[in-house]
Amino acid sequence: MATTQQRIVPRYAHTAGRTSLAYSWDGKYLITVGSNEVIRKFTVGSEDEPVTIDDALGRNVAVAASNESFITCSESGTISLFSMATDTLKQLLVRCTLSSRDIALSPDGDWVAVASDETIVKVVNVEDNHKIMNLRSQSQSVKHVAFHPTGNYLAVSCVDGVIYIYSLSTEEPELVKKVDGIIKAVDAESEICSKVSWHPDGRAFAAQTPTRDIIVVDRAKWETHKAFASGHAGDITDFAWSPNGAFLASAGTDGKLVIWETEEQTIIAKYDYRHIVSLAWHPKHNSISFTTSRGELYTLPNAVPDDRAFRLKLTTRLAPLLNDSGPSTVLENRSMPPPPRKRASSVDSLDDILGGGIDDDLDDFIIDDDGAGYLEPKKNRKRGNEHLDPIVHGPKRPAYGMAMWSPEIHEPFQPGSTPWKGKRRYLCLNLIGFVWTVDQDTHHTVTVEFYDRDSYRDFHLADPYLYDKACLNESGTLFSCQPKDENPAAIFYRPHETWATRVDWRTSLPRGEEIVSIALSQSYIVVCTSRGYVRVFTLFGVPFRVYRQKHTPFVACASWRDYIFVMGNGAVGADGKTQLTYSIENVKRDETLQCSDVVALPPDGEAKNVFFSSDGDPVIYDSEGVLLVLARWRRRGEAKWIPLLDTKALDRLVGGRKEETYWPVAVAQNKFHCIILKGGEKHPYFPRPLLSEFDFKIPLSTNSIADSTTTTEGGATPAPNTDVLEETYVRESILLDLREELGVYTTTDEQGAMEMTKCVNAIDKALLQLLGLECQSEDYGPKALEICGLFRRKRTLELAIKVAVRFNQGVLAEKIGELRDRMEIEER
Incomplete structure (x- = not known):
């Protein structure tokens, strides 16, 4: 099954951390909770900003919703009830002494079950919170709870890998079954899912096994039946049945969202979305919403391919058991819960929660599965598919998640780093050296090696923090790590040498922030975070500046001396993509040089790397293999991207002689330094590859690049042709402009002047040679004189007169003389 990805713009509902969601039963609202202690209420099909509710009592980890209300649970142990109509806190239902982890709402909306770090599960009446039942059979803390579709059973998943099934149809809740060996033991705070998900027909439930499969367990005999196997290469973080049980959606740590067909347990669609921690099907439409550990909310339209989407409109499907002849315990997929039913006044009984045992009135739970008509529908019985009417939008364009089109964003990257391959990856590659890390399962080991071992000493360190980004320069090495467990994101700086006793330092970022990109210069450390902040530190840890970037989410950043270069996602362009924008700041003077300007990319292009050249000019390398430098960036409104080299037009690739790509490393001494990748590789790997370098070559002409010389009349002395000379003139002019620009704002040393x-x-020499070629042509004329007007030195005009005379171009020689005289007058 090929993996696809629908480009969807996320809604940044919360800060980075555990984020959960739930739809109201009618599908009108979507509620999200997260780590920033607020609740967001989205109106489905509306472009308006979500309602923000600030009454959350702590960091919420789970949410459940009906049509009239929604309920949240927080790490502080509080379970809160909110009104869907007024978006206000109605009451505090119950408080746990330890952190709560999950909640589940009964199908009639009357009861809520609470999982927490306590060993007791509380089942609380929503209308009268004095009615509480305590389920006490667990020996370990509880991670998940799930109501049976009839509400007569409750499944409890514990951190020790044991599932407890309680019957709630008796006066005193009764432990029906203790199921061991299905789910694996996981920490209460782990993103790995160990929940039970009841199939809508009520005959079975699904759960994740230690082998990352989803197994189906028969409720009648508690036997394992069919399995949804080999769909994920990583642990599953959440899964859910479609409203009628025809499909199953699952998400994993492998960055895949998988849609399964229930009947055959086959994969019908697979999507690339990373960091998913919670997902939910829309109750009426063919769409799935999911949240990530970065606080993002996505809604995937047309989750089920069009050729199978009709199955969502059918009545409730049978659970995938080995014997499918048994009756379903639920009539059909409901978009509305059953009407409330009275119960006895006992505070410890769920006797009449749904009017009797699971097998009562079995006739109501026979389904016409194949449409043959053997079931006589009762009067006023609904078919159950009215809730699957097509989505109808108003005059406005479709809102998030319901749209058929969404803009494409530029994904973030850390300059100089590579993805994992095996258990190794490079954190940084440049001309100073390289930083690489090895995954040792329980921790990482980091190695820093230098090319100049006379000036620097290699070092090796154990890494319990799991650093995922690094920067390396002449001064030191910078590392960063993401939040883990209770530890916030942090940066660690180690200078190469210092006169002080303390040689390195470490600092943490505020909780809820992840590090998107980092940069290290000779003066400052730059950290771009998931909350849109640019944080600037001195080399020894003093916070220097902090501000929020206008265009987010971030893509990458780079730094040189006092300047920082930050790229982010801007407005949506005509091609349906967000524009890649950049800003340049002088943080020492607190001066903005370029603000939210656009990075010049080709159609469908991406930035593959960004860095400053050795002369201090911003450089990018794009997905088309073109190296571009930003000229005149110190002048507001005058910056422009100029191509220095098109690697696809290199001489070595002409005629298909080689098939290779290039990994950008640096720009220094007027050369492009890179790593040559062969055999379809996209990133360098181990052993450490050698660096290669290429001269700049401005893409000007479509003529043959290999034919770079011509032959004189004698046939012995090769000379550059017109294309080569024109390219030399343009290239050297660009380099001269860059150096002159640098000289205006910095002190020019002897080397720079040279x-x-x-x-x-080089410019005048190339122009003089072009003049000679022009004088030899039969149709020479104004172009020859135009060339003379481009000379940088007046004395070159004297040489030009001699060239014209040599080729018997007397009129041209006179014109050049007049040009020389005018220049002398202007200089006076």
């Missing part, structure tokens, strides 16, 4: 002189000489 480089500018070389550029001027």
Whole structure:
């Protein structure tokens, strides 16, 4: 099954951390909770901003909703009831002494079950919270709870890997079955899902096994039946049946969202979405909403492919048991819960929660599965598919999640790093050296090696923090790690040498922030976070500046001396993608040089790397293999991206002689330093690859690149052709402009002055040779004189006159003389 990805713009509902969601039964509202202690209420099909409810009592970890209300549970142990109509806190239902982990709402909306770090499960009446039942058979804390579709049973999943099934149809709740060996033991705070999900027909439930499969367990005999196998390469973080049980959706740590067909347990769609921790089917439409550990909310329209989506409109499907002849215990998929039923006044009994045992009035639970008509529908019985009417939008364009189109965003990356391959990856690759890490299962080991071992000493360290980003320069090495368990995100800096006793330092970021990209210069450390903040520190840990970037989410950042370069996602362009924007700041002077300007990318292009050149100019390398430099970036409104090299047009690739791509490393000494990748590789790997370098070559002409010289009349002395000379002129002019720009804002040393002189000489030499070729052509004319007007030095005009005379171009020589005289007058 091929993996696809529908480009969907996420809604940033909460800060990074555990984020959960629930639909109201009628599908009108979507409620999300997260780590920033607020509740968001989204109106499905509306473009309006969600309602923000600030009455949350702590960091909420789960939410359940009906049509009239929604209930949240928090790490502080509080279970709160909110009104759906007024968005206000109605009451505190119950408080646990330890952190609560999950809640479940009964099908009639009257009772809520609470899982917590306590060993007791509380079942609380929503209308009268003095009516509480305590389920006490567990020996360990509880991670998940789930009501049976009839409400007569409750499944409890404990952290020790044991499932407890309680009957709630008797006056005193009764432990029906203790199921061991299905789910694995997991920590209460783990993102790995160990819940039970009852199939809508009520005959079975599904649960994740230690082998990352989803197994079906028969409720009648408590035997395992069919399995949804081999869908994920990582642990499953959440799964859910479609409203009528025809499909199953699952998400895992492998970054896959998988849609299964229940009847055959086959995969019908697979999507690429990372960090999913909670998902839910829309009660009426063919869409799935899910939240991530980064606080993002996505809604995937047309989750089930069109050729199978009709099955969502059918009545409740049978659970995938080995013998499918048994009756279903639920009539059909409901978009509305059953009407409330009276119960006895006992505070410890669920006797009449749904009017009797699970097998009462069995005739009401026979379904016409194949449409043959053998079931005589009772009067006023609903078919159950009215809730699957097509989505009808108003005059406005479709809102989030219901839209058929969503803009595409630029994904973040850390310059110089590679993804995991095996258990190794590079955290940083540049001209100073390289940083690489190895996954040792319980921890990582990090190695920093240098090319110049006379000046620097390699080092190796154990990494319990699991650093995922690094920067390396002449001053030191910078690392960063993401939040883990109770530990917030942090950065760690280790200088190469210092006169002080303490040589390194570490600092944590505020809770709820993840690190998107980091940069290290000779003066400052830059950290871009998931909350849109740019945090700037001095090299020894003093917080220097903090501000929120205008365009987020971030893509990458780079730094050089006092300057920082930050890229982010901007407005949506004509091609349906967000524009990649950048800003440049001088943090020492608190001066903005370029603000939210657009990075020049080709159609469907992406930025593959960004860094400053050795001369201090921002450089990007795009997905088309083009290296671009940002010129005049110190002048507001004048910055422009100029191509220095098109690697697809290199001489070595002409005629298909080689098939290779290039991993950008640096720009220094007028050369592009990179790693050559062969055999379809996209990233460098181990053993450490060698660096290669290529001269700049401005893409100007479509003529043959290999034919770079011509032959003189004698046939012995090769000389550059017109294309080569024109490219030399343009290239050296660009390099001269960059150096002159640098010289205006910094002190030019002797080496810099010498480089500018070389550029001027190269420009005039190329133009003089072009003049010679033009004088030899039969149709020479104004172009020859135009070339003379481009000389950088007046004395070159004297040489130009000699060239014209040599080729018997007397009129041209006179014109050049007049041009020289005008220049002398202007200089006076």
